Amino acid sequence: MAERVALIDYGAGNLHSVHNALKAAGAPDIAVSADPDIVRNADRIVLPGVGAFAACMGGLAAIPGMIDALEARVLGDRVPFLGICVGMQLLATRGVEHGVHAGLGWIPGEVRLIEAAPGIKVPHMGWNDVVPEAGAPLIAHGEAYFLHSYHFVAADESHVAARTDHGGPVTAAVARDNIIGVQFHPEKSQAYGLDLLRRFLDWSWP
Template sequence: MRKVALIDYGAGNLRSVENALRAAGAEDVAVTADPEVVLEAERIVLPGVGAFAACMGGLSALPGMIEALDEAVCREARPFLGICVGMQLMADEGLEFGRHQGLGWIPGSVSLMKPADPALKVPHMGWNDVIPSISHPLLLPGEAYFLHSYAFACADEADCAATTDHGGPVTAAVARGTMIGVQFHPEKSQAYGLAFLSRFLEWRP
């Protein structure tokens, strides 16, 4: 399997994601904070746990990393996977503890979930359905594990690749070109998550 760069910026459960990637078939996973490794990788994974601003701050604190990501993902079209907050950082902005700039790869914003049913709790935590809203080779219907309080609202509905339901539709995945982001945690989603990661590793967009 070709090299996967798993970005270490102090904001993800890296070992769980690394172990899941290896279980899904990745033979060469580089856990890295080095932009040069990102530029040389054939696939890039950005995990993320915590607040949008803190995660964006951690990513920005790595000299040259955002520039390397823009080069590899946006200009060279390497397959990219964002997980949880890693997906949210693909947006224009996050509205957690103020307004914070994201990577701006997929137009939209990330804001606090407000379920229509007040009995439903936030954070949205546990197993829930993934319902594809477009035809995408990586996304199949199934159940995955979610843990989040903020949700990605796409400016263009065509970028919303899947939804789940938590008092109304919630973005479960975004996709554009060679980029995909998932709100659920593949590394915690057992067979469904490993199958998703396996498809990502084999993806030839």
């Protein structure tokens, strides 16, 4: 299991709940930090996110050296990375919430408003099925808690790790190499979420 988990504090995540969930899942050492040096020495990295795409990306970019440290550790050293909710959406090439805004670009795609069928409410809020794709890492079939109005449209379908249904298919998780992002909130998903976090803490790459 991971020795040190860096939980990124950039003013846009439900840090207390995510920290408690990681602890309950068995993480022995969790550093809630905005320090790029902590990121550079972490065995696992978790990027939460609540709010609008542009505000979250702006908050991350406002921390001197943070994006460089993330790219060095995640893309360079290939340590396991988990993005949660907007933290997952920031992996995209861009988001189109209140204008067009560049994301991290680690998984090609675009974050767009959910276009649900008539009678289906947006935001997508509450418990819903998570259906993993064959061979997807970490993701199991089950129910998780969602709260979002925008969703990740991957440029390459092979990067979609799981889907849910909300008036049509909606990306529930994306994955690429050592990077995984989930649209749902594992910290609010009870046993299902804790099981996912346990698998993430045990995940080795390659």
